Each structure stands twice: as structure tokens, then as C-alpha cells.
Amino acid sequence: MIEPSRRRDPGEHARTHPGRTRWMTGFMLSTILLAVIWSKLELSADKVLQYALLPARMGQMACGHVAKTVCSAHYVSGRSLEDIDARGDVISLARGICRVELFEAGPQAPGPGVRATGAGGLFEAEAYFQGKHGCFLAPASGALSGRLFPAGAPISRHPAPGALAAAGSGPDAWAFANDPAVAWPHGDAGVSAADAAAYAPVQARLRREFAELAAADARAAALAGGASSAEADAAADAAAASATPGTRAMVVVHRGRLVAEAYAPGLGPMTPLGGWSMAKSLTNAVAGTLAFEGGCVRLDAPVRPSVPEWWPAAPPSAGHSVYCPGAELGESLLPAAAPEHPPEAEAQAEAATATAAHRHAAVARRFAMSPAPAAGRWAADPLGQMSLWHLLSQSSGLSFDESYGLLNDPARMLFLEPSSAGYAAALEHGGPGTPAVPPGSRFLYTSGNTNLAERVVQTRCFGRLVGEAGAACDPVPGSQAPAEAAASALAGGSLRPAGWQVDYEAYWGHVHRSLFQPLGMSTAVFERDAAGLQVGSSFAMMSGRDWARLAYLFLRGGEWVTADGRPGARIVPREWVDASTRPTPVSGGGHGLHWWTSATADGDTGGDVAWHKDLPKDLFYMGGFEGQLSMVDRASDLVIIRLGKTKGGFRTPKGTSLVKDVREMAAAAAAVVAAVADVVV
Known part of the structure; x- marks a missing residue:
């Protein structure tokens, strides 16, 4: 369990946990382990060294994972430590090794952050929060300024604490908010009443993916139908069991409008969530x-x-x-x-x-x-x-x-x-x-x-x-x-x-x-590593609505849209979008340029990605670890966002079923909207 200790200034930590003692202890333990393995298994010296360093590396990586994950979830997403622990953001092994401590910004810290320690201080990692830059994991050496790499490698220098803010160009200088009274994508007004009514089946389908929401809906429906309390409880349990574990946010955009969205309790439309490989x-x-x-x-x-x-x-x-x-x-x-x-x-x-x-x-x-x-x-x-x-x-x-x-x-x-x-x-x-x-x-x-x-x-x-x-x-x-x-x-x-x-x-x-x-x-945050480089593989966080904005940009071929629905500014060249979302021959089908596609190079579905065989062939999407998905359907003018933490991911038959259901329901809802519009005219 994540149990935060009291907040301390990093300077106090340095005085109470001298690095010399910590590393001397680690050296002694590694030396003993090295001698035992060498004598028992008769391995080569380099192999013995690899095995000897394995526990230390594993412990350090575990605490690095804890510090970075908790820092981003707490400071960027605004979630409590109790919620982070309850939802299992940190893998169980790391939770058992490392203890979490929050600290404030100080003379030795460029921002508030999270420290994770294990084995009595033998393993230690610190992650710092820097506003719109999100959190970054400090190098194990603790060097936060000056050269972080030897000659021949990239140079990176972190600014002194407060230097960017003093210059008026700090990360928070880029913060802005959308008008809550303006419709998506130019504002964050949410789903309109008309679309909420027309797309009610889509909304209900999304809620079935959340255990808590599915249980509440099933209970309410059972009681409304005259069921007993016990029968309602049974219906709720069955609905929760059929939901996808760990679902946190779902958003559907159809024909340029936000038409349905659902969130796990405690999360909402403005909560930044990580997309991993998205x-x-x-x-x-x-x-x-x-x-x-x-x-x-x-x-x-x-x-x-x-x-x-x-x-x-x-x-x-x-x-x-x-x-x-x-x-x-x-x-x-x-x-x-x-x-x-x-x-x-x-x-x-x-x-x-x-x-x-x-x-x-x-x-x-x-x-x-x-x-x-x-x-x-x-x-x-x-x-x-x-x-x-x-x-x-x-x-x-x-x-x-x-x-x-x-x-x-x-x-x-x-x-x-x-x-x-x-x-x-x-x-x-x-x-x-x-x-x-x-x-x-x-x-x-x-x-x-x-x-x-x-x-x-x-x-x-x-x-x-x-x-x-x-x-x-x-x-x-x-x-x-x-x-x-x-x-x-x-x-x-x-x-x-x-x-x-x-x-x-x-x-x-x-x-x-x-x-x-x-x-x-x-809400978008693109986090970086200790060298200053944005970690483009894994560390981007934003709300479900903002992930939908990025997907919608590519659905439109890189051109944005004005508030009245007309073509707007070109953000990314169409040629770039076409090349990115077209499957490459070398992939065997299923992947373009950092976008997944459901089609092969010759236009068929499937290829080397088994999940694609049951999908329409005109889709492309962002995908990430633990079930992150941003599906773009050109033919249906549809975007589906799914964020969560699901073991085994969401590119499964259950994910295919959701995509097909929403596609059909959205088409039916659009037909209803069009019919109503004709009557009004």
C-alpha cells in the first residue's frame, strides 16, 4: 500500500540519509552475493557481475516506477494517494518494495515531488513536478544541474529553480482554459441536450464498460422493474463482472460533435490521464x-x-x-x-x-x-x-x-x-x-x-x-x-x-x-526525461476530450475546423497525415508511421495484427499499454477514446465489440438527428 510519510525538505533528507552509507551498504551486499554466485555456479566474471547487479537494478527501477507514476498521477491528474493506490497505478511488486514520501520545492529541488525509497534507503528515486512540463524522474545520481552525460553524449542543463518563472517563460506560462460554455472542440461545454437524447444508446453502451456505472445502472433498472433488493444486488454484481476492469474514461465524437462520454467515479472530463504508447x-x-x-x-x-x-x-x-x-x-x-x-x-x-x-x-x-x-x-x-x-x-x-x-x-x-x-x-x-x-x-x-x-x-x-x-x-x-x-x-x-x-x-x-x-x-502535458527530452514513447497525459481532439485532427487530414464548422487552419500537412495513416509494406499491414491501421498495404484487413481481422478496414488508431485506445473511423466520421488500466489491454474481442456497437449506434443516432432536422425545417 502507498503510505506517504511526512513532507520534508530534500536538504533534511540528505542530512539524515548520507549517500556514502547507502552506497557502501549496497557495495557490501553486492560483493557478498558476487562471491556466493561465483563459487556455487562457476560462472564467468562478466555473467556473475550481471547477476550481482540485477537485484540492485530491479530495486532502483521499482522505486523509479513508483516515484514517476505517483508524481504524475498526484500532481498532473490531481488524484489523491489513496485513489492512486486503490486503482492500482503502481505495479504490486514495486508497491511492496518502495515507500512513498511527498516533498515540497526547496533549495535542492526544482519543484515539489515524490520520493520512493526501498531497502532502508538502499534504493531511492525522486520525481519532480514542473507545472505544464509534468513530472520528470531525476537521475539516480541526484545530479540536477550541470552536465548529466559524459563527453560524446547529449548535453542537458536544468534551469535553476524559479529561473524560468522569473523570465516569464516557464511551463505554466503556456497554461490556458477553454470556454466551458462553448461546444467541443473549441470549448468544453460537454454533450448538448439534443445529442444526449439522440445518442442515449451510445452513452448507455459506454457506461457498460465501467464496473461502478454498469452496476448502478443495472441496480436502478432492476428496482424500476419491480425486483427485490437481493435481485437488484445480483443484477448489479453481474453487470460489474461483465464490465472491462480498470476503465477510466471513454469519449465518442461523431461528425465533429462530442456526443457521449463517461468517466469512472472520482475522474472527470478535465482529468489528464496517461496514454502510454498513444x-x-x-x-x-x-x-x-x-x-x-x-x-x-x-x-x-x-x-x-x-x-x-x-x-x-x-x-x-x-x-x-x-x-x-x-x-x-x-x-x-x-x-x-x-x-x-x-x-x-x-x-x-x-x-x-x-x-x-x-x-x-x-x-x-x-x-x-x-x-x-x-x-x-x-x-x-x-x-x-x-x-x-x-x-x-x-x-x-x-x-x-x-x-x-x-x-x-x-x-x-x-x-x-x-x-x-x-x-x-x-x-x-x-x-x-x-x-x-x-x-x-x-x-x-x-x-x-x-x-x-x-x-x-x-x-x-x-x-x-x-x-x-x-x-x-x-x-x-x-x-x-x-x-x-x-x-x-x-x-x-x-x-x-x-x-x-x-x-x-x-x-x-x-x-x-x-x-x-x-x-x-x-489539459495536455508532454513529460520529459532527466536529459530534457520529451519521452515521446510513453509520457503524454491529457483528458479524454483532448485525446479526442488529437485524433479528430488526423481524421480531418491535419486541418482544423472553425467554430461554425468550416475548414480552418492547417496544423499538419495532409501529405504527412496520409503517409502516417497508410500501412507500410514492411509492417506486414497494420502500422503506418507511429499510427496503427486496420488495413494491410493491399487494402485487406488483418495482416500480422490478429486483432485487426475483425475490424473494418478503413480505421486507424493510437494504442497504448493497459488498454489505451483512440480509434479513428474515416468512413463514419467517428472517434472513440478509451483510457484505463486493464491487464491484457483492450485490443481484444471485447474491444472489437465496443467499436462495432458504437459505430452502428452512432449511425442510427445520426439518422434520428437528421430526421428531426427535416421535420423542423
Whole structure:
């Protein structure tokens, strides 16, 4: 059980639990265990070391999971510790190992947060809350400022507590609220009375998925029918048993209107809830806004320049005394040129449709919808052949164990390592500096691909290469100065670039300005790791209504809608949406670019994803661990959101049944609405 102790300042914790004692105890225990295993099993030294460190890593990951999960649920979702415990947010094993403690912001803490400790302080993890940035898990070393990584890895610096707020650009500067009197999606007025009546069967179907709501409805119906109290209790128990365990929120949008929604007791339409891997589709959307606006994101963008862990130990060319990847790769690190438009005289002569067609063609050329990476000095290298397309299509060729448990790659990446992308890059794949298989030859769904893609986007659009002393090695992306000029400025020196320096606040501002605010996603939080990188694989939280807004944007092909229902601003290019929601051949059907699809590349349903065989073939969706689902039905103009914590997920026959039921009920309700409108006219 999660039992919070009294709140303390982190400084007091440091005095009462000296790190020296904690690590000395851990060292002694590991040494004893090492000796026992070595003598009994006669294993090699490296194997013994792996086994000896396993309990410590598992305990640290468990406490990291507890601290991060409780921090987000408590501070972002606004839920009590009792509710978090009752709903089982924290896995049972971790609950048994780690004890929770809340603390306030202080001299050593950039915000209030959660500390989880286990084994008498041997295992410890801290997660900090930073407003609209959500919660981030501090590195196990406790270093919150200065360089978090050695030379050759990305640099990240956390601002001093209060520095952002003082500058007027802190995370809470982006907070906003929708008008509660305006209809969705521009406001949060809820379901209208007319739609509540017409879509009552849909609402009733949603409530059947919640144990508490289903039981209440069954009891009321039984009593209304004259049943005894015992019979009503039996009906309630049966309804609760048939519900889907752990359902927390459901939202249905039909023909651009919010027509039904239901929430578990204690949660509501403005409660941000985690989507786990639905964050991957958010990562895709953010990349799409950057491809549209500035051209700094291309699907053929090479991955290797953004991954210092993959840089060679020595310069590929002897022409530079300073290792400067920007100079080695030339223009490949710089954003693509703006799309070409026809000369003004020709544009005036062309019809509006022809002009639009020309611009769409120019945009498509800029996106280069091809898996082949841009030409560069490393193009012949196996890792140099990898592009952003390979990461988004889950065909990078990199190895990653996507199993979910405390000993697998996702848990270690999310709850132990300070850099999610750094962990994915540092894994042993096919050997040092080599993918397990050639990029584009195998579909392997992994969260590591997503966080590497997030790094590619951020470095290309908001980063610059810096050296050991902080000197720039390459022009800031966006400038037109040739990379060779930057190299010549450093000629003759011994400066070696330490990695990328990313303006994370500029990135965060772009996400809000170009996506969250235009769509009215007022509850959306995109959380980051200790390196400052948004964890695009897993850590996005928002209300069911806001998840529906993101899904509705892609249903509309990337174009938003005005308050009176007319076409509005284009948020993501249509070409990007089409490429993202179209199944790729390498996936065997069922996956596009960080969106799942129910169709195969040849238009049939099924493919390698068994759940798709019973679905209509024109669907695409976001999906996440423990039953998160955002289904988009183009043909029916329908969005279905389901959030919860369900063992085994929701992509099951029960999920298929819900999708089909809501689809049919929504169509029937729309027919009723249309008939009523005809009568009124």
C-alpha cells in the first residue's frame, strides 16, 4: 500500500540519509552475493557481475516506477494517494518494495515531488513536478544541474529553480482554459441536450464498460422493474463482472460533435490521464507540424548526426583537425529549403486549384516520402543508412525488447536511465555501430525507435552542436552559413564536440503554440526525461476530450475546423497525415508511421495484427499499454477514446465489440438527428 510519510525538505533528507552509507551498504551486499554466485555456479566474471547487479537494478527501477507514476498521477491528474493506490497505478511488486514520501520545492529541488525509497534507503528515486512540463524522474545520481552525460553524449542543463518563472517563460506560462460554455472542440461545454437524447444508446453502451456505472445502472433498472433488493444486488454484481476492469474514461465524437462520454467515479472530463504508447502518435503530430512550418523535419532525414553515441571515434576525413560532424555531413544537418512556389506572374495566371495542386506537390517533394536517407558522408555506413522514416515506421533494424516488466528495456529506459534516447542508442544491436538487421528490412515495434525519433526532431529543429567548452561546432539550424565556415573557425584547435545542445523551452513553446493551443488541448502535458527530452514513447497525459481532439485532427487530414464548422487552419500537412495513416509494406499491414491501421498495404484487413481481422478496414488508431485506445473511423466520421488500466489491454474481442456497437449506434443516432432536422425545417 502507498503510505506517504511526512513532507520534508530534500536538504533534511540528505542530512539524515548520507549517500556514502547507502552506497557502501549496497557495495557490501553486492560483493557478498558476487562471491556466493561465483563459487556455487562457476560462472564467468562478466555473467556473475550481471547477476550481482540485477537485484540492485530491479530495486532502483521499482522505486523509479513508483516515484514517476505517483508524481504524475498526484500532481498532473490531481488524484489523491489513496485513489492512486486503490486503482492500482503502481505495479504490486514495486508497491511492496518502495515507500512513498511527498516533498515540497526547496533549495535542492526544482519543484515539489515524490520520493520512493526501498531497502532502508538502499534504493531511492525522486520525481519532480514542473507545472505544464509534468513530472520528470531525476537521475539516480541526484545530479540536477550541470552536465548529466559524459563527453560524446547529449548535453542537458536544468534551469535553476524559479529561473524560468522569473523570465516569464516557464511551463505554466503556456497554461490556458477553454470556454466551458462553448461546444467541443473549441470549448468544453460537454454533450448538448439534443445529442444526449439522440445518442442515449451510445452513452448507455459506454457506461457498460465501467464496473461502478454498469452496476448502478443495472441496480436502478432492476428496482424500476419491480425486483427485490437481493435481485437488484445480483443484477448489479453481474453487470460489474461483465464490465472491462480498470476503465477510466471513454469519449465518442461523431461528425465533429462530442456526443457521449463517461468517466469512472472520482475522474472527470478535465482529468489528464496517461496514454502510454498513444504518445507515439503525439510525437508524430509534433514532427508533422515542424515539417509543415519550417521544413527542418524530413522523413529522409539521417538519424546518425543526431546520435553522438554513434559518431565514429576519429574523423572520417583527415581534412579537418577538429571533429565536426556538421562539416563532415555538409548540408544534411541544416533544415531543408522552403518549398518552391511558381513565379508571381505565373501564379496569378493559374487557377486557384492549379496553384493549390502545385503547392501540395512542392510540400510532398519537401517531405521526400521515401525511406532512403539524405546523401551524406556516412551514407555507406549501416547506421548512416537509417532515416527518420525508418524510426517512425518501426523498421530501424535496431534491437529492443519491448516486453513490459521491471527487467526489460522499456522499464529500464523509462525508470532507471537519465536519457531515454541515450539508452536506446547505447544498446548492443548487431554489434558496435551496426543495426541488428538493415534498416527497412524488418518491422519491430519498439519505444526506443520513438525516443530516437524525438531526438532527431529536436536536434534538427532546436539544437546546435557544442564542444567541451561550450563553443559552437556547427551553425544553429536555421542559419544559412555553410558548415565549412564553422569548421574553419575551429581549425587548428583541439576542441571536440561534446554533443547537442537543445533549446528545450523553444521546442516546448512550439508544441503549445502550433498544436496544443490551436486545438484547445488545455489539459495536455508532454513529460520529459532527466536529459530534457520529451519521452515521446510513453509520457503524454491529457483528458479524454483532448485525446479526442488529437485524433479528430488526423481524421480531418491535419486541418482544423472553425467554430461554425468550416475548414480552418492547417496544423499538419495532409501529405504527412496520409503517409502516417497508410500501412507500410514492411509492417506486414497494420502500422503506418507511429499510427496503427486496420488495413494491410493491399487494402485487406488483418495482416500480422490478429486483432485487426475483425475490424473494418478503413480505421486507424493510437494504442497504448493497459488498454489505451483512440480509434479513428474515416468512413463514419467517428472517434472513440478509451483510457484505463486493464491487464491484457483492450485490443481484444471485447474491444472489437465496443467499436462495432458504437459505430452502428452512432449511425442510427445520426439518422434520428437528421430526421428531426427535416421535420423542423
